[in-house]
Amino acid sequence: MKRVLVLYYTQSGDVLRAAESFVKFLDTPEVELTWECIKPKADYPYPWKLYKFFDVFPECINEEPPEIYPPKFESSKKFDLVIVTYQVWFLAPALPIQGFLKSEYAKVLKDTKVITLVVCRNMWHSASETMKKMIAEVGGIHIDNVVVTHQGPPLATFITTPRLLLTGKKDKFLGTLPPAGVKDEDIHALSRFGRQIANNLAALTDSSNQPLLKGLGAVEVNRRYIIPEIIGRFVYNPWAKIARFFGKPGSLRRRPIIYLFAIQLVLVIPIVLLFSLVFRVLFNPLLNKKMEAYVDVLKSPSAAG
Ligand SMILES: Cc1cc2nc3c(=O)[nH]c(=O)nc-3n(C[C@H](O)[C@H](O)[C@H](O)COP(=O)(O)O)c2cc1C
Numbered sequence: 001m002k003r004v005l006v007l008y009y010t011q012s013g014d015v016l017r018a019a020e021s022f023v024k025f026l027d028t029p030e031v032e033l034t035w036e037c038i039k040p041k042a043d044y045p046y047p048w049k050l051y052k053f054f055d056v057f058p059e060c061i062n063e064e065p066p067e068i069y070p071p072k073f074e075s076s077k078k079f080d081l082v083i084v085t086y087q088v089w090f091l092a093p094a095l096p097i098q099g100f101l102k103s104e105y106a107k108v109l110k111d112t113k114v115i116t117l118v119v120c121r122n123m124w125h126s127a128s129e130t131m132k133k134m135i136a137e138v139g140g141i142h143i144d145n146v147v148v149t150h151q152g153p154p155l156a157t158f159i160t161t162p163r164l165l166l167t168g169k170k171d172k173f174l175g176t177l178p179p180a181g182v183k184d185e186d187i188h189a190l191s192r193f194g195r196q197i198a199n200n201l202a203a204l205t206d207s208s209n210q211p212l213l214k215g216l217g218a219v220e221v222n223r224r225y226i227i228p229e230i231i232g233r234f235v236y237n238p239w240a241k242i243a244r245f246f247g248k249p250g251s252l253r254r255r256p257i258i259y260l261f262a263i264q265l266v267l268v269i270p271i272v273l274l275f276s277l278v279f280r281v282l283f284n285p286l287l288n289k290k291m292e293a294y295v296d297v298l299k300s301p302s303a304a305g
Pocket of ligand 1: 009010011012013014015016048053056087088089090091092119120121122123124161165181
């Protein structure tokens with residue numbers, strides 16, 4: 001009998017749907033599946049109010065998550081695999097999942113194989129690297145990383161994702177824009193990963209700690225987001241520090257900073273995208289080697305090389 005723990009937090013239900021599809025073929029007598037929904041002590045009402053949405057930004061970047069309620073799984077239990085599913089908030093892992101990883105309950109990951117499954121609009125690079133760092137800090141053995149993103153071209157998700165977050169509406173918009181969130185086919189296709197694990201259960205307890213999901217297209221890196229994400233993190237860091245200096249989440253004193261951040265974000269995004277495009281066209285030959293090395297880092301541990 002192999003023991004598998006699935007950790008998740010979800011708002012629209014996409015992360016949970018992804019997790020359910022991922023483990024579909026692991027729901028067998030040979031596997032004991034334990035589900036754990038992470039419950040943060042802070043409230044993140046969904047759909048989001050506009051101010052609250054931007055007010056979580058400093059804590060996401062500063063890695064100052066809320067405490068979480070004690071999970072239901074037995075803390076002394078040893079699992080053969082922990083599947084950590086999470087979403088991206090402001091280029092960082094969402095606060096509830098950060099809350100788990102920074103809590104005493106994250107001991108469950110120590111010396112245990114961990115697979116991460118990230119669900120987001122399309123900008124996951126920094127969050128994924130932060131996640132790898134946090135898993136290493138608690139002694140987890142990160143063996144695979146799977147990424148799934150929202151459907152539709154980037155310009156469309158630039159409208160459909162905020163609409164989903166602020167209204168909860170997922171349907172087709174204006175007759176032409178695709179529904180928001182992850183495409184059903186992409187969700188169903190995640191079951192291939194669980195099937196591969198189910199066909200190779202012995203690997204969960206071997207000591208080689210090799211990836212289990214190689215060759216299944218676990219991670220597609222869209223190179224066009226590499227420079228915008230790097231610039232984004234660079235720009236976010238000082239804003240997050242300044243906002244935190246002025247107060248905690250919800251405090252009146254930091255309101256002006258959060259408003260300013262939101263305004264500059266909306267203005268700066270098109271400039272950053274244009275700058276990244278020009279930069280890549282001009283410096284592509286010089287950057288190519290570095291880019292490819294970074295792509296390998298992003299694809300690891302499942303698909304590097
Ligand atoms: C506060 C907030 C910030 C977000 N920031 C990002 C981001 O930086 N990159 C991204 O690709 N998606 C971002 N998203 C989109 C979510 O990752 C995406 O909607 C995900 O599917 C949510 O999953 P859930 O509804 O199951 O919780 C953000 C969402 C929220 C609520």
